[in-house]
Amino acid sequence: MKIAVIGGTGLIGSQVVTDLIAAGHEAVPHSKSTGVDVISGQGLDQAVAGADVVVNLTNSPTFDEASPAFFRTSMDNLLAAAHKSGVGHFVILSIVGADQVPELDYYKAKVLQEQILAAGPVPYSIVRATQFMEFMDAVMSWTADGETVRLPATPIQPIAAKDVANAVAQVAAGAPLNGIRNIAGPEIFPLDELGRITLSHKGDNRAVVTDPTAGMFAAVKGDVLTDEHAHLAPTRYTDWLS
Numbered sequence: 396m397k398i399a400v401i402g403g404t405g406l407i408g409s410q411v412v413t414d415l416i417a418a419g420h421e422a423v424p425h426s427k428s429t430g431v432d433v434i435s436g437q438g439l440d441q442a443v444a445g446a447d448v449v450v451n452l453t454n455s456p457t458f459d460e461a462s463p464a465f466f467r468t469s470m471d472n473l474l475a476a477a478h479k480s481g482v483g484h485f486v487i488l489s490i491v492g493a494d495q496v497p498e499l500d501y502y503k504a505k506v507l508q509e510q511i512l513a514a515g516p517v518p519y520s521i522v523r524a525t526q527f528m529e530f531m532d533a534v535m536s537w538t539a540d541g542e543t544v545r546l547p548a549t550p551i552q553p554i555a556a557k558d559v560a561n562a563v564a565q566v567a568a569g570a571p572l573n574g575i576r577n578i579a580g581p582e583i584f585p586l587d588e589l590g591r592i593t594l595s596h597k598g599d600n601r602a603v604v605t606d607p608t609a610g611m612f613a614a615v616k617g618d619v620l621t622d623e624h625a626h627l628a629p630t631r632y633t634d635w636l637s
Contacts, residue, residue, distance in 0.1 A: 397421045398567055399443050399482075401473065402452035404428055406529065407488065410560030411450060411567070418568060426453075433469035439476040448484040449477045449517075450567050455504060458611070462504035470511040478516040484571045485517040488563055491525045491552075491577050495619035499611065509575075518571035524559045525552040525579040525620060528635050531593050534586070538609040543602050544594070545609035546587040552621040553589065554580035555635050558628030577625035582632060586612055589632070596636045 398415055402408045403424025415422035423442075425431040431438035433453050443449055451473055455462035477485055489505045496502045512519045526534075531553070538545040562578045584592070590603040607613060612620075 396447040396568065397423070397445055398448040398450060399423055399425060399446040400450045400452065401425050401431065401433060401442065402454065403450075405452060405454070406527075406556050407560050407563065408450075408452040410557055411452065411564050414561055414564035415567065418564065420568060433472055434465070436472045436476075439472055440480070443473075443476045443480045443482055446477075446480065446482055448486065448567050449473065449482050450486045450563065452488055452563075455501065458501040460500045462501050463507050466504050466508040467511065470508055470515075474511070474515040474517060482517055484567070485512060485515070485519045486563065486567045487512055487519075487521055488559070489521055489523045489575075490620075491523045491579060491622050491625065492615075492619035493523070496615050498614040518573055520566045520569075520572040521575045522559075522563050522566050523575055523577045524562070525554050525622070525625070527559065528553045528555050528580070528630075528632060531589065534610065534612070535590055535593065537611065538606070539601070543604050544590055545604045545606035546590045547607045547609055547613045547615075548585040548587050548605055549612040549615045550583050550618040550621050551586045551589055551612075552579045552583045553632050554578065554628050555630040558630050562626065562628070577622045579622050579625035579627055580632065581627050581629065583618075583621050583623075584632070592632065593636065596633070
């Protein structure tokens with residue numbers, strides 16, 4: 396199949412393209428750097444022309460109240476171009492539990508993106524992933540202060556980006572789900588414990604202080620960002636660290 400991967404040069408997108416090509420498909424990466432702008436619409440018609448599948452991995456440049464507008468405009472533009480071109484399958488990547496954390500603007504924006512896709516004119520698949528292992532350093536940097544890192548004990552089920560990409564590629568190459576597939580890492584950790592494991596592995600002597608008010612994940616109640624019944628990826632966090 397010919398598969399247009401919008402946002403195909405990023406962390407997940409570049410690996411999705413590699414996986415699809417390895418499986419024998421014609422996967423073409425598109426991004427601002429290749430002349431495709433999902434907000435202005437520049438280059439979209441050309442990007443999706445002749446494609447059997449569109450995979451949209453573009454992301455809002457911010458995680459704040461501006462993010463819903465990004466997803467609304469980008470999805471409206473992409474769906475219009477895909478429908479006009481006769482695309483038969485549209486895939487997006489979202490977040491496990493996004494609909495359970497209305498306090499976070501970015502999560503609300505991802506739910507909006509899902510709703511726009513589900514109501515749109517193209518058969519679709521939504522892949523919801525748990526938190527990427529690759530984001531742990533950024534999460535700790537938000538609340539790091541000198542000798543300490545403050546983190547809540549929010550349950551997290553980290554998944555490696557390579558496993559996310561593999562799952563997205565498999566879904567893209569299959570029949571539309573017209574629904575959601577959850578994917579997750581094989582283990583669940585409290586976020587503060589995950590911070591301690593990470594710092595210990597790096598030889599970083601900073602202490603992790605458990606703080607239920609610290610950082611973005613403080614808004615998360617219970618274990619909504621985990622799913623023991625998801626399709627479980629193989630990579631364990633300590634193996635990924637190594």
